[in-house]
Amino acid sequence: MRVLTEAQIERFFNILNQASELIQKAKDQSYLDSLIETLSVVQDQDATNLELSDADTQKLTHICSGFNRSDYDSETLRKGIQMAILKATRVDNIQANYQITPDTIANVIGYIISGIFRGTDTISLLDPAMGTGNLLTALYNQLHNTLNLTPSISGIENDDAMFELAADSVEIQHIHAELFHEDTIQNVLAPVVDVAVSDLPIGYYPIDENAKGFATHSENGHSYVHHLLIEFAMDHVKKGGFGLFLVPSQLFQTDEAKQLLKWMQGKVYLQGLLNLPGELFQNTAAQKAILILQNAGHDAKQVDPVMLGEFPSFKDQKAFAQFLTEIDAWEAQDLK
Template sequence: MPKSAVETLFDLIDQTTTLIEQNLETTYLDALTESIANIADGGRVKVEDNLPDAQTVAQLETIYATVKLNQFDAETIRQALQLATLKGLRQVKVEPNKQMTPDAIGYLVAYLAEVFGGADQIKTVLDPVIGTGNLLATVMNHIQNLTGNKLQGFGVDNDDSLLELAGISSELQGLDTTLFHQDAIEPLMVNPVDIAVADLPIGFYPIDERAADFETHAASGHSYAHHLLIEQTMHYVKDGGFGFFLVPNVILETDEAKQLVKWITKHVYLQGLLSLPVNLFKTKEGQKAILVLQKQGAGAQQAKQILLGEFPNSNDQKAFAAYLQQIRTWHKENIN
C-alpha cells in the first residue's frame, strides 16, 4: 500500500531528525527544530563547532535533496510536523499544560471559528499560549483554505524551545505569523485581532501582584491562570470579535468561577459552551469544553439562547456531522 503524502514527508523529517539527534547527542525535539530549520533554508545544513560531523552532513544533504516542499500543501506539512513533534514530546515527557492540541479538537475550534467569526471576516488570529503552534496553524489553514484569503497570526509563549519550533513550522507552511517570547499575562505588543484561540493551561498563576490588575483575580491566594488568560486575551480582540477557549468542562461551576462570571457579564457575551466528545478523554473529570465568548461592542448582542451541549462520540460520523449542522443552524437563528 503506497504511503500518503503525510507519511512520506514525516519519514523524511524523522530520518533527518534522528540523524541530528544521534550525532549531536541532543533531544529529538531540539533536533527536530534544527532539521526543519535546515529544510526552511533550502536543505543547507547548519554546522557549529564541526557538528554535525562531515559524514552526517552528507547523509542529511542527500535526504534534504529529496524534500520538495512545493509538492505538499500547508495542511500536509502541518500534519507531518505534528507527528514528528508528538514523537519528540513523548520522549521528554512534557508536562500536561504543554501537550499539543490534538487534531480532533483543533478542527472543532477551527469549525466554530468559521461559523461564529464568519470565515470571510477573519483576517487576524491570536493564540496567547501557542506552544508548538499546532492549534493556531490548524485554524489558519482551515480559514485560508475556505476563503483563499491570507491571514495574519500572532502567538505568545514563555517557552523559547516550543516557540522556536512554532516559528519554523509556520514558515514551512507558508503562514504569516509573528511570535512573542513572554509571559502572556504581561502587556502584549499586539493590535486587536478578529478572533483568538487558546488551549489554556490549567492551574494557578504564581505572581499575585500582576494578577491583582485583573478583574478575574482571586480574592485571596493565587489566581487561576486560565481565568486571567481569558480576560487578557479578550482585551486584545476587536469589539464584536470572538474568543474560542479550550477549558475544563466545569469552568463555570467551581468556587473560583464567581469573579470570572462577573467579568463575563460585564465585558463579553457568553455565546456557547460545548463539551468535547467524552471519548477523547481518559476520564470524565478530565473532559474539556470549548468556551465561546464575543466581545461587547460593534453591534454584538447576547444570543437569544446560549449554545450549550456536548459533541457526540467522534467515532459516530453520522451523528457528528448532524451535530455540526445543528451548530450552523443555531448560529443563523441566534446570532445576528
C-alpha cells in the same frame, strides 16, 4: 488524492524523523531539540553549523536534500511536523503542556469560526498561548480553504522550545504570522483581532505580582492561568468580536470562577459552552469544552438560548453531522 496526501505526509515526516534521530544520536540530546535543529536544516539546506562530524554532516545533508518545498501544500507540512512533535512527546516524555490539540477538535473550532464569519472579506486571529502553533496554523489552513481568504494570525508563547517550533512551522508553511516570544501575563503589546482562540494551559500562574493587574486574579494565593489568559485575550478582541477557548468542562463550577464571572458581567457575553466527547479524556475531571465568548459592542447581544450541549462521539458520523447542523442553525438564527 487523499492517498497521495497521506503518502506525502509520511514522506515529509520520514525526512524529519531520520534527520532528528541522526542529530539526537550524534549530539546526545533530546529528540525535541534535534527536531528544532532539523527544521532549520530542512529549510536552509545547510547542516554545516551543527558541529557534527563530516560523516554525519554528509548523511544529514543527504536526508534533508530529499525535501522540496514545492512538493507539499501547507496542510501536509503542518501534519508532518505534528507527527514529529507527537513522537518527541513520547520519546522525551514531555510534560502535558506540550500536547498538541487534536485535529478533530481544531476542525470543530474552525467550523464554528467559519460559520460566524462566512461572507467576510478578512479575519484576524490571536492565540495568547499558542504552544507549538499547531492549532493556529490548522485554523489558518482551514479558514483559508473554507472562507477563501488569507487570515491574519498572531501568537504568543513563553516557552523557548515551543516558540521555536511554532516559528519554524509558520516559516516552512509559508504562512505570514506575527509571533511574540513573551509571557502573555506580562501584558504583551499584541494586536486587537476579530477572534481570540486557544487551547488554554490549565493550572496556576506562579508570579502573583504579574497577575495583580487582571480583574480575574485570585484574591488569595495564585491565580488560574486560564482565567488570566481569557481576560487578556478578550481585551485584545474587537468590539463584537469572539473568543473560542478550550477550557475545563467544570470551568464555572470552582470557587475561583466567581472572579471570572464578575469580570464577564457587562463586558463579554457567554454565547456557548460545548462539551467535547467524554471518550477523548481519561476521566470526567479532565473533560474539556469549547467556550464561546463575544465582546460587547457593535450590536452584539446575549443570545437566547445559549448554545449548550455535548458533542456526540466523533466516531458516530451521523450524530456528529446532526450536531453540526444544530450549530449552523444556532449561528444563523440566534447568534446573528
